[in-house]
Amino acid sequence: MYFTGWYIKSSNEAANIVPQNGLKKAFLDELKAENIKKxxxxxxxxxxxxGTEQNFVLAKQIQSQWKEFGLDSVELAHYDVLLSYPNKTHPNYISIIDEDGNEIFNTSLFEPPPPGYENISDVVPPFSAFSPQGMPEVKSFYFCxxxxxxxxxxxxDFRYCIYLLIFWLFIVIARYGKVFRGNKVKNAxxxxxxxxxxxSDPADYFAPGVQSYPDGWNLPGGGVQRGNILNLNGAGDPLTPGYPANEYAYRHDITEAVGLPNIPVHPIGYYDAQRLLE
Incomplete structure (x- = not known):
C-alpha cells in the first residue's frame, strides 16, 4: 500500500516545489550578519x-518579539528547578601556596571587562554550577x-594513569572540549x-590570524567558560529527573539529587592556566 500511494501521487508535485524553493531563498536572504550581530x-x-530578574526580562522580550514575527501564541511556562549560584561576596579562586602557607599566586576573581562594560553590575564571577564547596589541598605527591x-x-585520557595506580590524591587540570564538562568531572x-x-585552551579557542574579543571573536586569555557540571544524561532537573519540574511534580530531597558532583570544580582562563602549568 505504501508503494501504491507513493507512485500515484498527484502530478502537481513539481508545481508545489517551486514556491518551497522560493521560501527557502527568502529565508536565506534574511540571514544577515548585521541582524545576527544585533x-x-x-x-x-x-x-x-x-532564575534572575534579568533573565525573566529577556524571556518576556523574546516572547514579544516572537509575537511580532507573527506567531499566534507564545506562552511563558513556569518551572521550579534546582539552580546553582556563585558566592559574589567570597568568589572562588585557586591559589599556589608556598612552604610557609603564603599565597604566592591567585587566579582571577573576575574577568577583565571589555570596553563599554566597566559599569555593568551583577557580572557573574567564574564558577562551575553545582560544584560542591571545598578547599582541596595536596602537599605531597607520588610520581606525577x-x-x-x-x-x-x-x-x-585517564586510562593510562589509572592502570599505573598513580592517580590518587591529585587535583586534575583539564581543558574544555571533546567531552561535556559534566563527564569530565565524573571521569576525574x-x-x-x-x-x-x-x-579553555588557545589551541581550541583561538583561531590563528584572528584577534581576541573585543577586536575579534577569539576568546581572550582572561575569558572563562561557565556552565553546569551535572551528569544527568539528559534527565533534566536533578530533583525531578526524567519529569517536568512543574509545581505538582514529586521532588527528591537535595541529599538524593541526581547527577551532582562530589568534588569541587572551578573554571579559569588560559592566562591563569599557563601560570599553574608552568
Missing amino acids: FLYNFTRIPHLA GFLEYFNYSSHI QLAGAKAVILY
Whole structure:
C-alpha cells in the first residue's frame, strides 16, 4: 500500500516545489550578519543568569518579539528547578601556596571587562554550577605531582594513569572540549581526583590570524567558560529527573539529587592556566 500511494501521487508535485524553493531563498536572504550581530548583542549586553530578574526580562522580550514575527501564541511556562549560584561576596579562586602557607599566586576573581562594560553590575564571577564547596589541598605527591594535566579529561585520557595506580590524591587540570564538562568531572571523580580545574585552551579557542574579543571573536586569555557540571544524561532537573519540574511534580530531597558532583570544580582562563602549568 505504501508503494501504491507513493507512485500515484498527484502530478502537481513539481508545481508545489517551486514556491518551497522560493521560501527557502527568502529565508536565506534574511540571514544577515548585521541582524545576527544585533540580536546577539541584545541577548548578551547584560548578565542574565537563570532564575534572575534579568533573565525573566529577556524571556518576556523574546516572547514579544516572537509575537511580532507573527506567531499566534507564545506562552511563558513556569518551572521550579534546582539552580546553582556563585558566592559574589567570597568568589572562588585557586591559589599556589608556598612552604610557609603564603599565597604566592591567585587566579582571577573576575574577568577583565571589555570596553563599554566597566559599569555593568551583577557580572557573574567564574564558577562551575553545582560544584560542591571545598578547599582541596595536596602537599605531597607520588610520581606525577600534585597538579595533573589530563588533556580533555575523557575516559581514554585517564586510562593510562589509572592502570599505573598513580592517580590518587591529585587535583586534575583539564581543558574544555571533546567531552561535556559534566563527564569530565565524573571521569576525574571516578578516578579518585580531589578536585578539577577547567580551562579553555588557545589551541581550541583561538583561531590563528584572528584577534581576541573585543577586536575579534577569539576568546581572550582572561575569558572563562561557565556552565553546569551535572551528569544527568539528559534527565533534566536533578530533583525531578526524567519529569517536568512543574509545581505538582514529586521532588527528591537535595541529599538524593541526581547527577551532582562530589568534588569541587572551578573554571579559569588560559592566562591563569599557563601560570599553574608552568
